[in-house]
Amino acid sequence: MNSGESMEHPLFNAATQCPDQSALIIEGQSLNYDQLFQSASKILAWLTEQGLRTGDIVVLDMLQPQETIFSFWACSLGGFIAFPVNTRFPVATLQNIIHDVQAKLIISNRDLDPDLTISFNKLLTGSGTSVIEQNEFDPFKAISLLMTSGSSGDVKIVQHSLANHVASAMGSNQNIPLKPGDRWLLTLPLYHVGGLSILFRTALSGASIAIPSADEKLIDAISKFQVSHMSLVTIQLQRLLDESEADKVLAGMKAILLGGSSIPSSLIEASLQKKLPIHTSYGSTEMASQICTTSPGNRSSALKSSGQVLSGGELLISHEGEILVKGDTLAMGYREGTEISNFRDSQGWFHTGDVGYLDIDGSVTITGRMDNQFISGGENIQPEYIEMALLKIPGIIQAIVLPKIDPEFGYRPVAYLKLEKSCFMAQTILDQLKKSLPGYMIPISFFHLPSDFFKGEMKTSRHKLAEFLTDPNNHLHPIN
Numbered sequence: 001m002n003s004g005e006s007m008e009h010p011l012f013n014a015a016t017q018c019p020d021q022s023a024l025i026i027e028g029q030s031l032n033y034d035q036l037f038q039s040a041s042k043i044l045a046w047l048t049e050q051g052l053r054t055g056d057i058v059v060l061d062m063l064q065p066q067e068t069i070f071s072f073w074a075c076s077l078g079g080f081i082a083f084p085v086n087t088r089f090p091v092a093t094l095q096n097i098i099h100d101v102q103a104k105l106i107i108s109n110r111d112l113d114p115d116l117t118i119s120f121n122k123l124l125t126g127s128g129t130s131v132i133e134q135n136e137f138d139p140f141k142a143i144s145l146l147m148t149s150g151s152s153g154d155v156k157i158v159q160h161s162l163a164n165h166v167a168s169a170m171g172s173n174q175n176i177p178l179k180p181g182d183r184w185l186l187t188l189p190l191y192h193v194g195g196l197s198i199l200f201r202t203a204l205s206g207a208s209i210a211i212p213s214a215d216e217k218l219i220d221a222i223s224k225f226q227v228s229h230m231s232l233v234t235i236q237l238q239r240l241l242d243e244s245e246a247d248k249v250l251a252g253m254k255a256i257l258l259g260g261s262s263i264p265s266s267l268i269e270a271s272l273q274k275k276l277p278i279h280t281s282y283g284s285t286e287m288a289s290q291i292c293t294t295s296p297g298n299r300s301s302a303l304k305s306s307g308q309v310l311s312g313g314e315l316l317i318s319h320e321g322e323i324l325v326k327g328d329t330l331a332m333g334y335r336e337g338t339e340i341s342n343f344r345d346s347q348g349w350f351h352t353g354d355v356g357y358l359d360i361d362g363s364v365t366i367t368g369r370m371d372n373q374f375i376s377g378g379e380n381i382q383p384e385y386i387e388m389a390l391l392k393i394p395g396i397i398q399a400i401v402l403p404k405i406d407p408e409f410g411y412r413p414v415a416y417l418k419l420e421k422s423c424f425m426a427q428t429i430l431d432q433l434k435k436s437l438p439g440y441m442i443p444i445s446f447f448h449l450p451s452d453f454f455k456g457e458m459k460t461s462r463h464k465l466a467e468f469l470t471d472p473n474n475h476l477h478p479i480n
Contacts, residue, residue: 007139043074054079061108139163167328169200171310282306
């Protein structure tokens with residue numbers, strides 16, 4: 001799409017083309033696309049009455065998922081920039097971020113800032129409705145801000161356009177078919193690109209979003225809502241397969257999109273043995289969700305790679321092995337205060353900092369992060385490579401390798417593991433690793449990860465673990 005062209009708004013188009021199709025399914029309630037559009041229009045009318053203008057930032061804070069969806073679509077229809085924030089962040093941190101970007105309004109069910117915050121219920125008190133008569137929107141104007149954490153733990157704010165999100169959704173829907181009557185379970189938070197992207201996939205296809213209650217077990221929600229599609233991170237799939245009813249409940253699903261790094265091969269093998277419609281994926285916030293995903297026609301490729309590049313994106317491996325990406329899904333840049341920093345190089349590529357390689361068929365395999373590498377005795381070590389070897393050992397379900405200062409070698413690798421059972425011997429791990437790793441890559445010691453260390457996290461964080469280890473009051477138990 002070229003600059004100056006208009007684009008059909010996904011929600012407007014869905015409300016026009018398939019108004020009676022179910023859009024949201026919540027406990028005891030179902031809203032079709034016409035009802036969703038009317039609700040968003042009513043909220044837009046209230047926001048417009050408050051004097052908000054195109055390009056103003058509206059923060060979406062402590063809301064129910066359906067409230068975030070209503071508010072997000074209202075903002076997008078009005079030309080405002082929706083900013084769903086990570087509610088797990090400390091209040092002071094969020095307040096600083098909101099101040100830096102100069103947000104005009106906060107929609108929240110808590111008082112994050114008394115001068116800016118309104119409750120969601122107040123949005124529905126307006127007397128009028130916003131009349132949107134044309135289905136044409138500037139696709140290159142900003143529509144969202146999303147927070148993402150770098151490998152060093154720093155927070156970056158990514159700004160996307162409508163075109164970015166639509167291109168990402170179209171690429172996903174081409175690879176994983178989605179149609180009216182299908183139901184995508186909302187299992188990821190809407191402040192995460194993996195959750196927000198579901199809004200666009202379903203609106204473009206006329207499918208539904210099923211919203212489970214906060215305390216509902218995943219297996220129960222899949223059964224109750226008769227889910228056809230869902231997105232999961234590794235730990236969610238692991239817990240799901242541990243359920244006794246998993247085989248029966250998952251039998252009718254069409255697609256399970258699995259994201260994140262360091263996916264145990266044993267978990268993928270177990271999923272394939274159960275004939276689950278699993279897709280492994282590599283993505284980023286900067287690329288509006290998926291970059292590569294395995295195809296429905298080759299399930300076994302999930303064991304080897306993250307699949308091929310989806311339409312809307314391009315990928316290149318640099319001479320150093322770094323993954324570079326660009327395309328219609330690549331975001332506008334990082335928001336820094338009121339400015340947007342250009343994160344592209346002179347050729348338009350975004351340098352992901354991830355390391356990987358392309359197979360002969362174009363499939364992408366991720367091997368780690370450039371900034372995680374360290375040198376041990378003159379040898380370059382990629383910790384993710386050791387983690388992959390560890391995760392191939394039955395009984396190891398989570399692995400993080402960090403460097404430890406060593407007077408002779410500079411650094412030596414140390415492994416921190418989550419095991420299926422506590423009676424796991426370090427010698428057993430060593431014997432297995434010696435079959436696949438050179439000596440300098442063998443960790444010098446192994447420790448148990450606390451069972452709840454990454455509870456509630458989207459992905460494991462070596463930065464968080466490294467910080468944890470610097471506190472002398474924190475202790476991990478060795479695996480002997």
